[in-house]
Amino acid sequence: MLDVRKIRENPDFYRERLARRNSGDDLLIAQVLVLDEQRRKRLQENEALKSERNRTSKEIGAIKSKGGDASEPTARMKLVGDQIAKLDQELATIETEQSDILLRIPNINHDSVPVGTSAEDNRIERVVGEKAEFTFKPRPHWEIGTELGLIDLEAATKISGSGFIVFKGLGARLERALISYLLDLHTTHHGYTEVSTPFLVRGESMQGTSQLPKFAEDMYRVEEAPPLYLVPTAEVPVTNLHREELLSADKLPIRYAAYTPCFRREAGSAGKDTRGLIRVHQFDKVELVHIVTPEESYATLEVLVGHAERVLQDLGLHYRVLSLCTGDIGFGAAKCYDLEVWAPGVGAWLEVSSCSNFEDFQARRMNLRYKNSEGKNIFCHTLNGSGLALPRLFIALLETYQQADGHILIPEPLRPYLGGRKEI
RNA sequence: GGACAGGUGGCUGAGUGGUUGAAGGCACUCGACUCGAAAUCGAGCGUACCCUCUAAAGGUACCGUGGGUUCGACUCCCACCCUGUCCGCCA
Numbered sequence: 001m002l003d004v005r006k007i008r009e010n011p012d013f014y015r016e017r018l019a020r021r022n023s024g025d026d027l028l029i030a031q032v033l034v035l036d037e038q039r040r041k042r043l044q045e046n047e048a049l050k051s052e053r054n055r056t057s058k059e060i061g062a063i064k065s066k067g068g069d070a071s072e073p074t075a076r077m078k079l080v081g082d083q084i085a086k087l088d089q090e091l092a093t094i095e096t097e098q099s100d101i102l103l104r105i106p107n108i109n110h111d112s113v114p115v116g117t118s119a120e121d122n123r124i125e126r127v128v129g130e131k132a133e134f135t136f137k138p139r140p141h142w143e144i145g146t147e148l149g150l151i152d153l154e155a156a157t158k159i160s161g162s163g164f165i166v167f168k169g170l171g172a173r174l175e176r177a178l179i180s181y182l183l184d185l186h187t188t189h190h191g192y193t194e195v196s197t198p199f200l201v202r203g204e205s206m207q208g209t210s211q212l213p214k215f216a217e218d219m220y221r222v223e224e225a226p227p228l229y230l231v232p233t234a235e236v237p238v239t240n241l242h243r244e245e246l247l248s249a250d251k252l253p254i255r256y257a258a259y260t261p262c263f264r265r266e267a268g269s270a271g272k273d274t275r276g277l278i279r280v281h282q283f284d285k286v287e288l289v290h291i292v293t294p295e296e297s298y299a300t301l302e303v304l305v306g307h308a309e310r311v312l313q314d315l316g317l318h319y320r321v322l323s324l325c326t327g328d329i330g331f332g333a334a335k336c337y338d339l340e341v342w343a344p345g346v347g348a349w350l351e352v353s354s355c356s357n358f359e360d361f362q363a364r365r366m367n368l369r370y371k372n373s374e375g376k377n378i379f380c381h382t383l384n385g386s387g388l389a390l391p392r393l394f395i396a397l398l399e400t401y402q403q404a405d406g407h408i409l410i411p412e413p414l415r416p417y418l419g420g421r422k423e424i
Numbered sequence: 425g426g427a428c429a430g431g432u433g434g435c436u437g438a439g440u441g442g443u444u445g446a447a448g449g450c451a452c453u454c455g456a457c458u459c460g461a462a463a464u465c466g467a468g469c470g471u472a473c474c475c476u477c478u479a480a481a482g483g484u485a486c487c488g489u490g491g492g493u494u495c496g497a498c499u500c501c502c503a504c505c506c507u508g509u510c511c512g513c514c515a
Contacts, residue, residue, distance in 0.1 A: 040474070040475095043473080043474060043484085044474065044475075044483095044484095046484080047473095047474065047475095047483060047484045047485085048483080048484090050483085050484060050485085051483055051484070053495075053496080054483095054484090054496080056495070056496090057442070057495050057496040058442065058443070058496080059495095060442080060495055060496070061441095061442035061443090061495090061496070062442080062443090064442080065442080070495080073495070074495045074496095075495085076495085077495040077496080078494095078495065080495085081494090081495070081496095246434085246471090248434090371434095375453090375469095377471080377472095
């Protein structure tokens, strides 16, 4: 969420920066300003009335304690009370309207973010490794995986419908191995604290990390009172761990690594990437979350990307790093790098990680602050990145390490997690 | 699910209709004492918003949350949430 006061001070800056996103959100600034004007006018009026009431009420108390007659001021304050009630009502309406709009305005992008209108305009930062060479035509993962009995997509459809996966035998084992491997790597080598959080969260948490109110249709909702949401990413429960907190400076930086399944309705994407495991409604992911001071958030973003890249390097996979442009970047992100791994079977780059700096956008929504050395309360900066998302990593491994005889080689780092196996 | 107890500042803990933003204690900051430290003494020390020369001073709100009664609510009434203890049920 953006700071209304800053918008008030420099509306043109916000209009111009939001216009870069090409989403039409710059037009909302005018609405915010009108409501803000109305709000402050009534607020001042209301506070003056309350001040008068407080003062007079004390006088009434003094008169009564001396046994005097206070009927005149009492009657007068009754009228003032009615006015206050009316203004309170109006203020509540305006404030709700204003925050409804503010919650739907995306974040301002960092200066280094390329300006563009679509994924075409994303900037390729670097390409690491090379495309694997084959003496045969590389096959897609659904063929390899089904043939080796690692996945059963028909069974998944029977149980839950399209967009779900059943892993079997060594496939299930590989999935579990990857989760363990990723958590071990990040906790022992990159200094993350492992956390295991609920998979169902309340609406407040979704609003804190900015999935709500705008993206309700992307999520699975459980009809409770109040409703619960299936997490679309561990970012939600993990970042919200410190919602409504005032952290002491020595607590920062905080680094969490968490495994969760992720549930996504992916509305509107029907027909795209529907084969195999590329786009599914439920998938596993290990997520990395940082809570830091504003001074260090951009340096941290580079470190975070490095942690995600390390996985692909260690597993010997070919990948590239993109800096998302203003037209493609996510709602809450100020800056975002995507990691795409090469999948030779399907012949495509697949997004396996998205590493973002939200600056104070999420912290403001969840009121997450820390006390700095001067004793001032400052909103923290939050970041998160996948480290990594599993099905697509699974795809890349199957397709990259497929052999002519139909088997798959296991990269060295994963072997201890698969009972020492070199091949599936 | 049932019964009881309780939710007050960074922590602890008073406060049952009117100078209570909130006693006392702890912690913290500054100062005095000291060669230095401890102890002791003195002073200070919540958050958000509005206003504003992002000065000083002021104003408003906040004692789990949301309503209600009242000129006035931490204090009275209603609903809800959470925590603890005991009982029941259960992986």
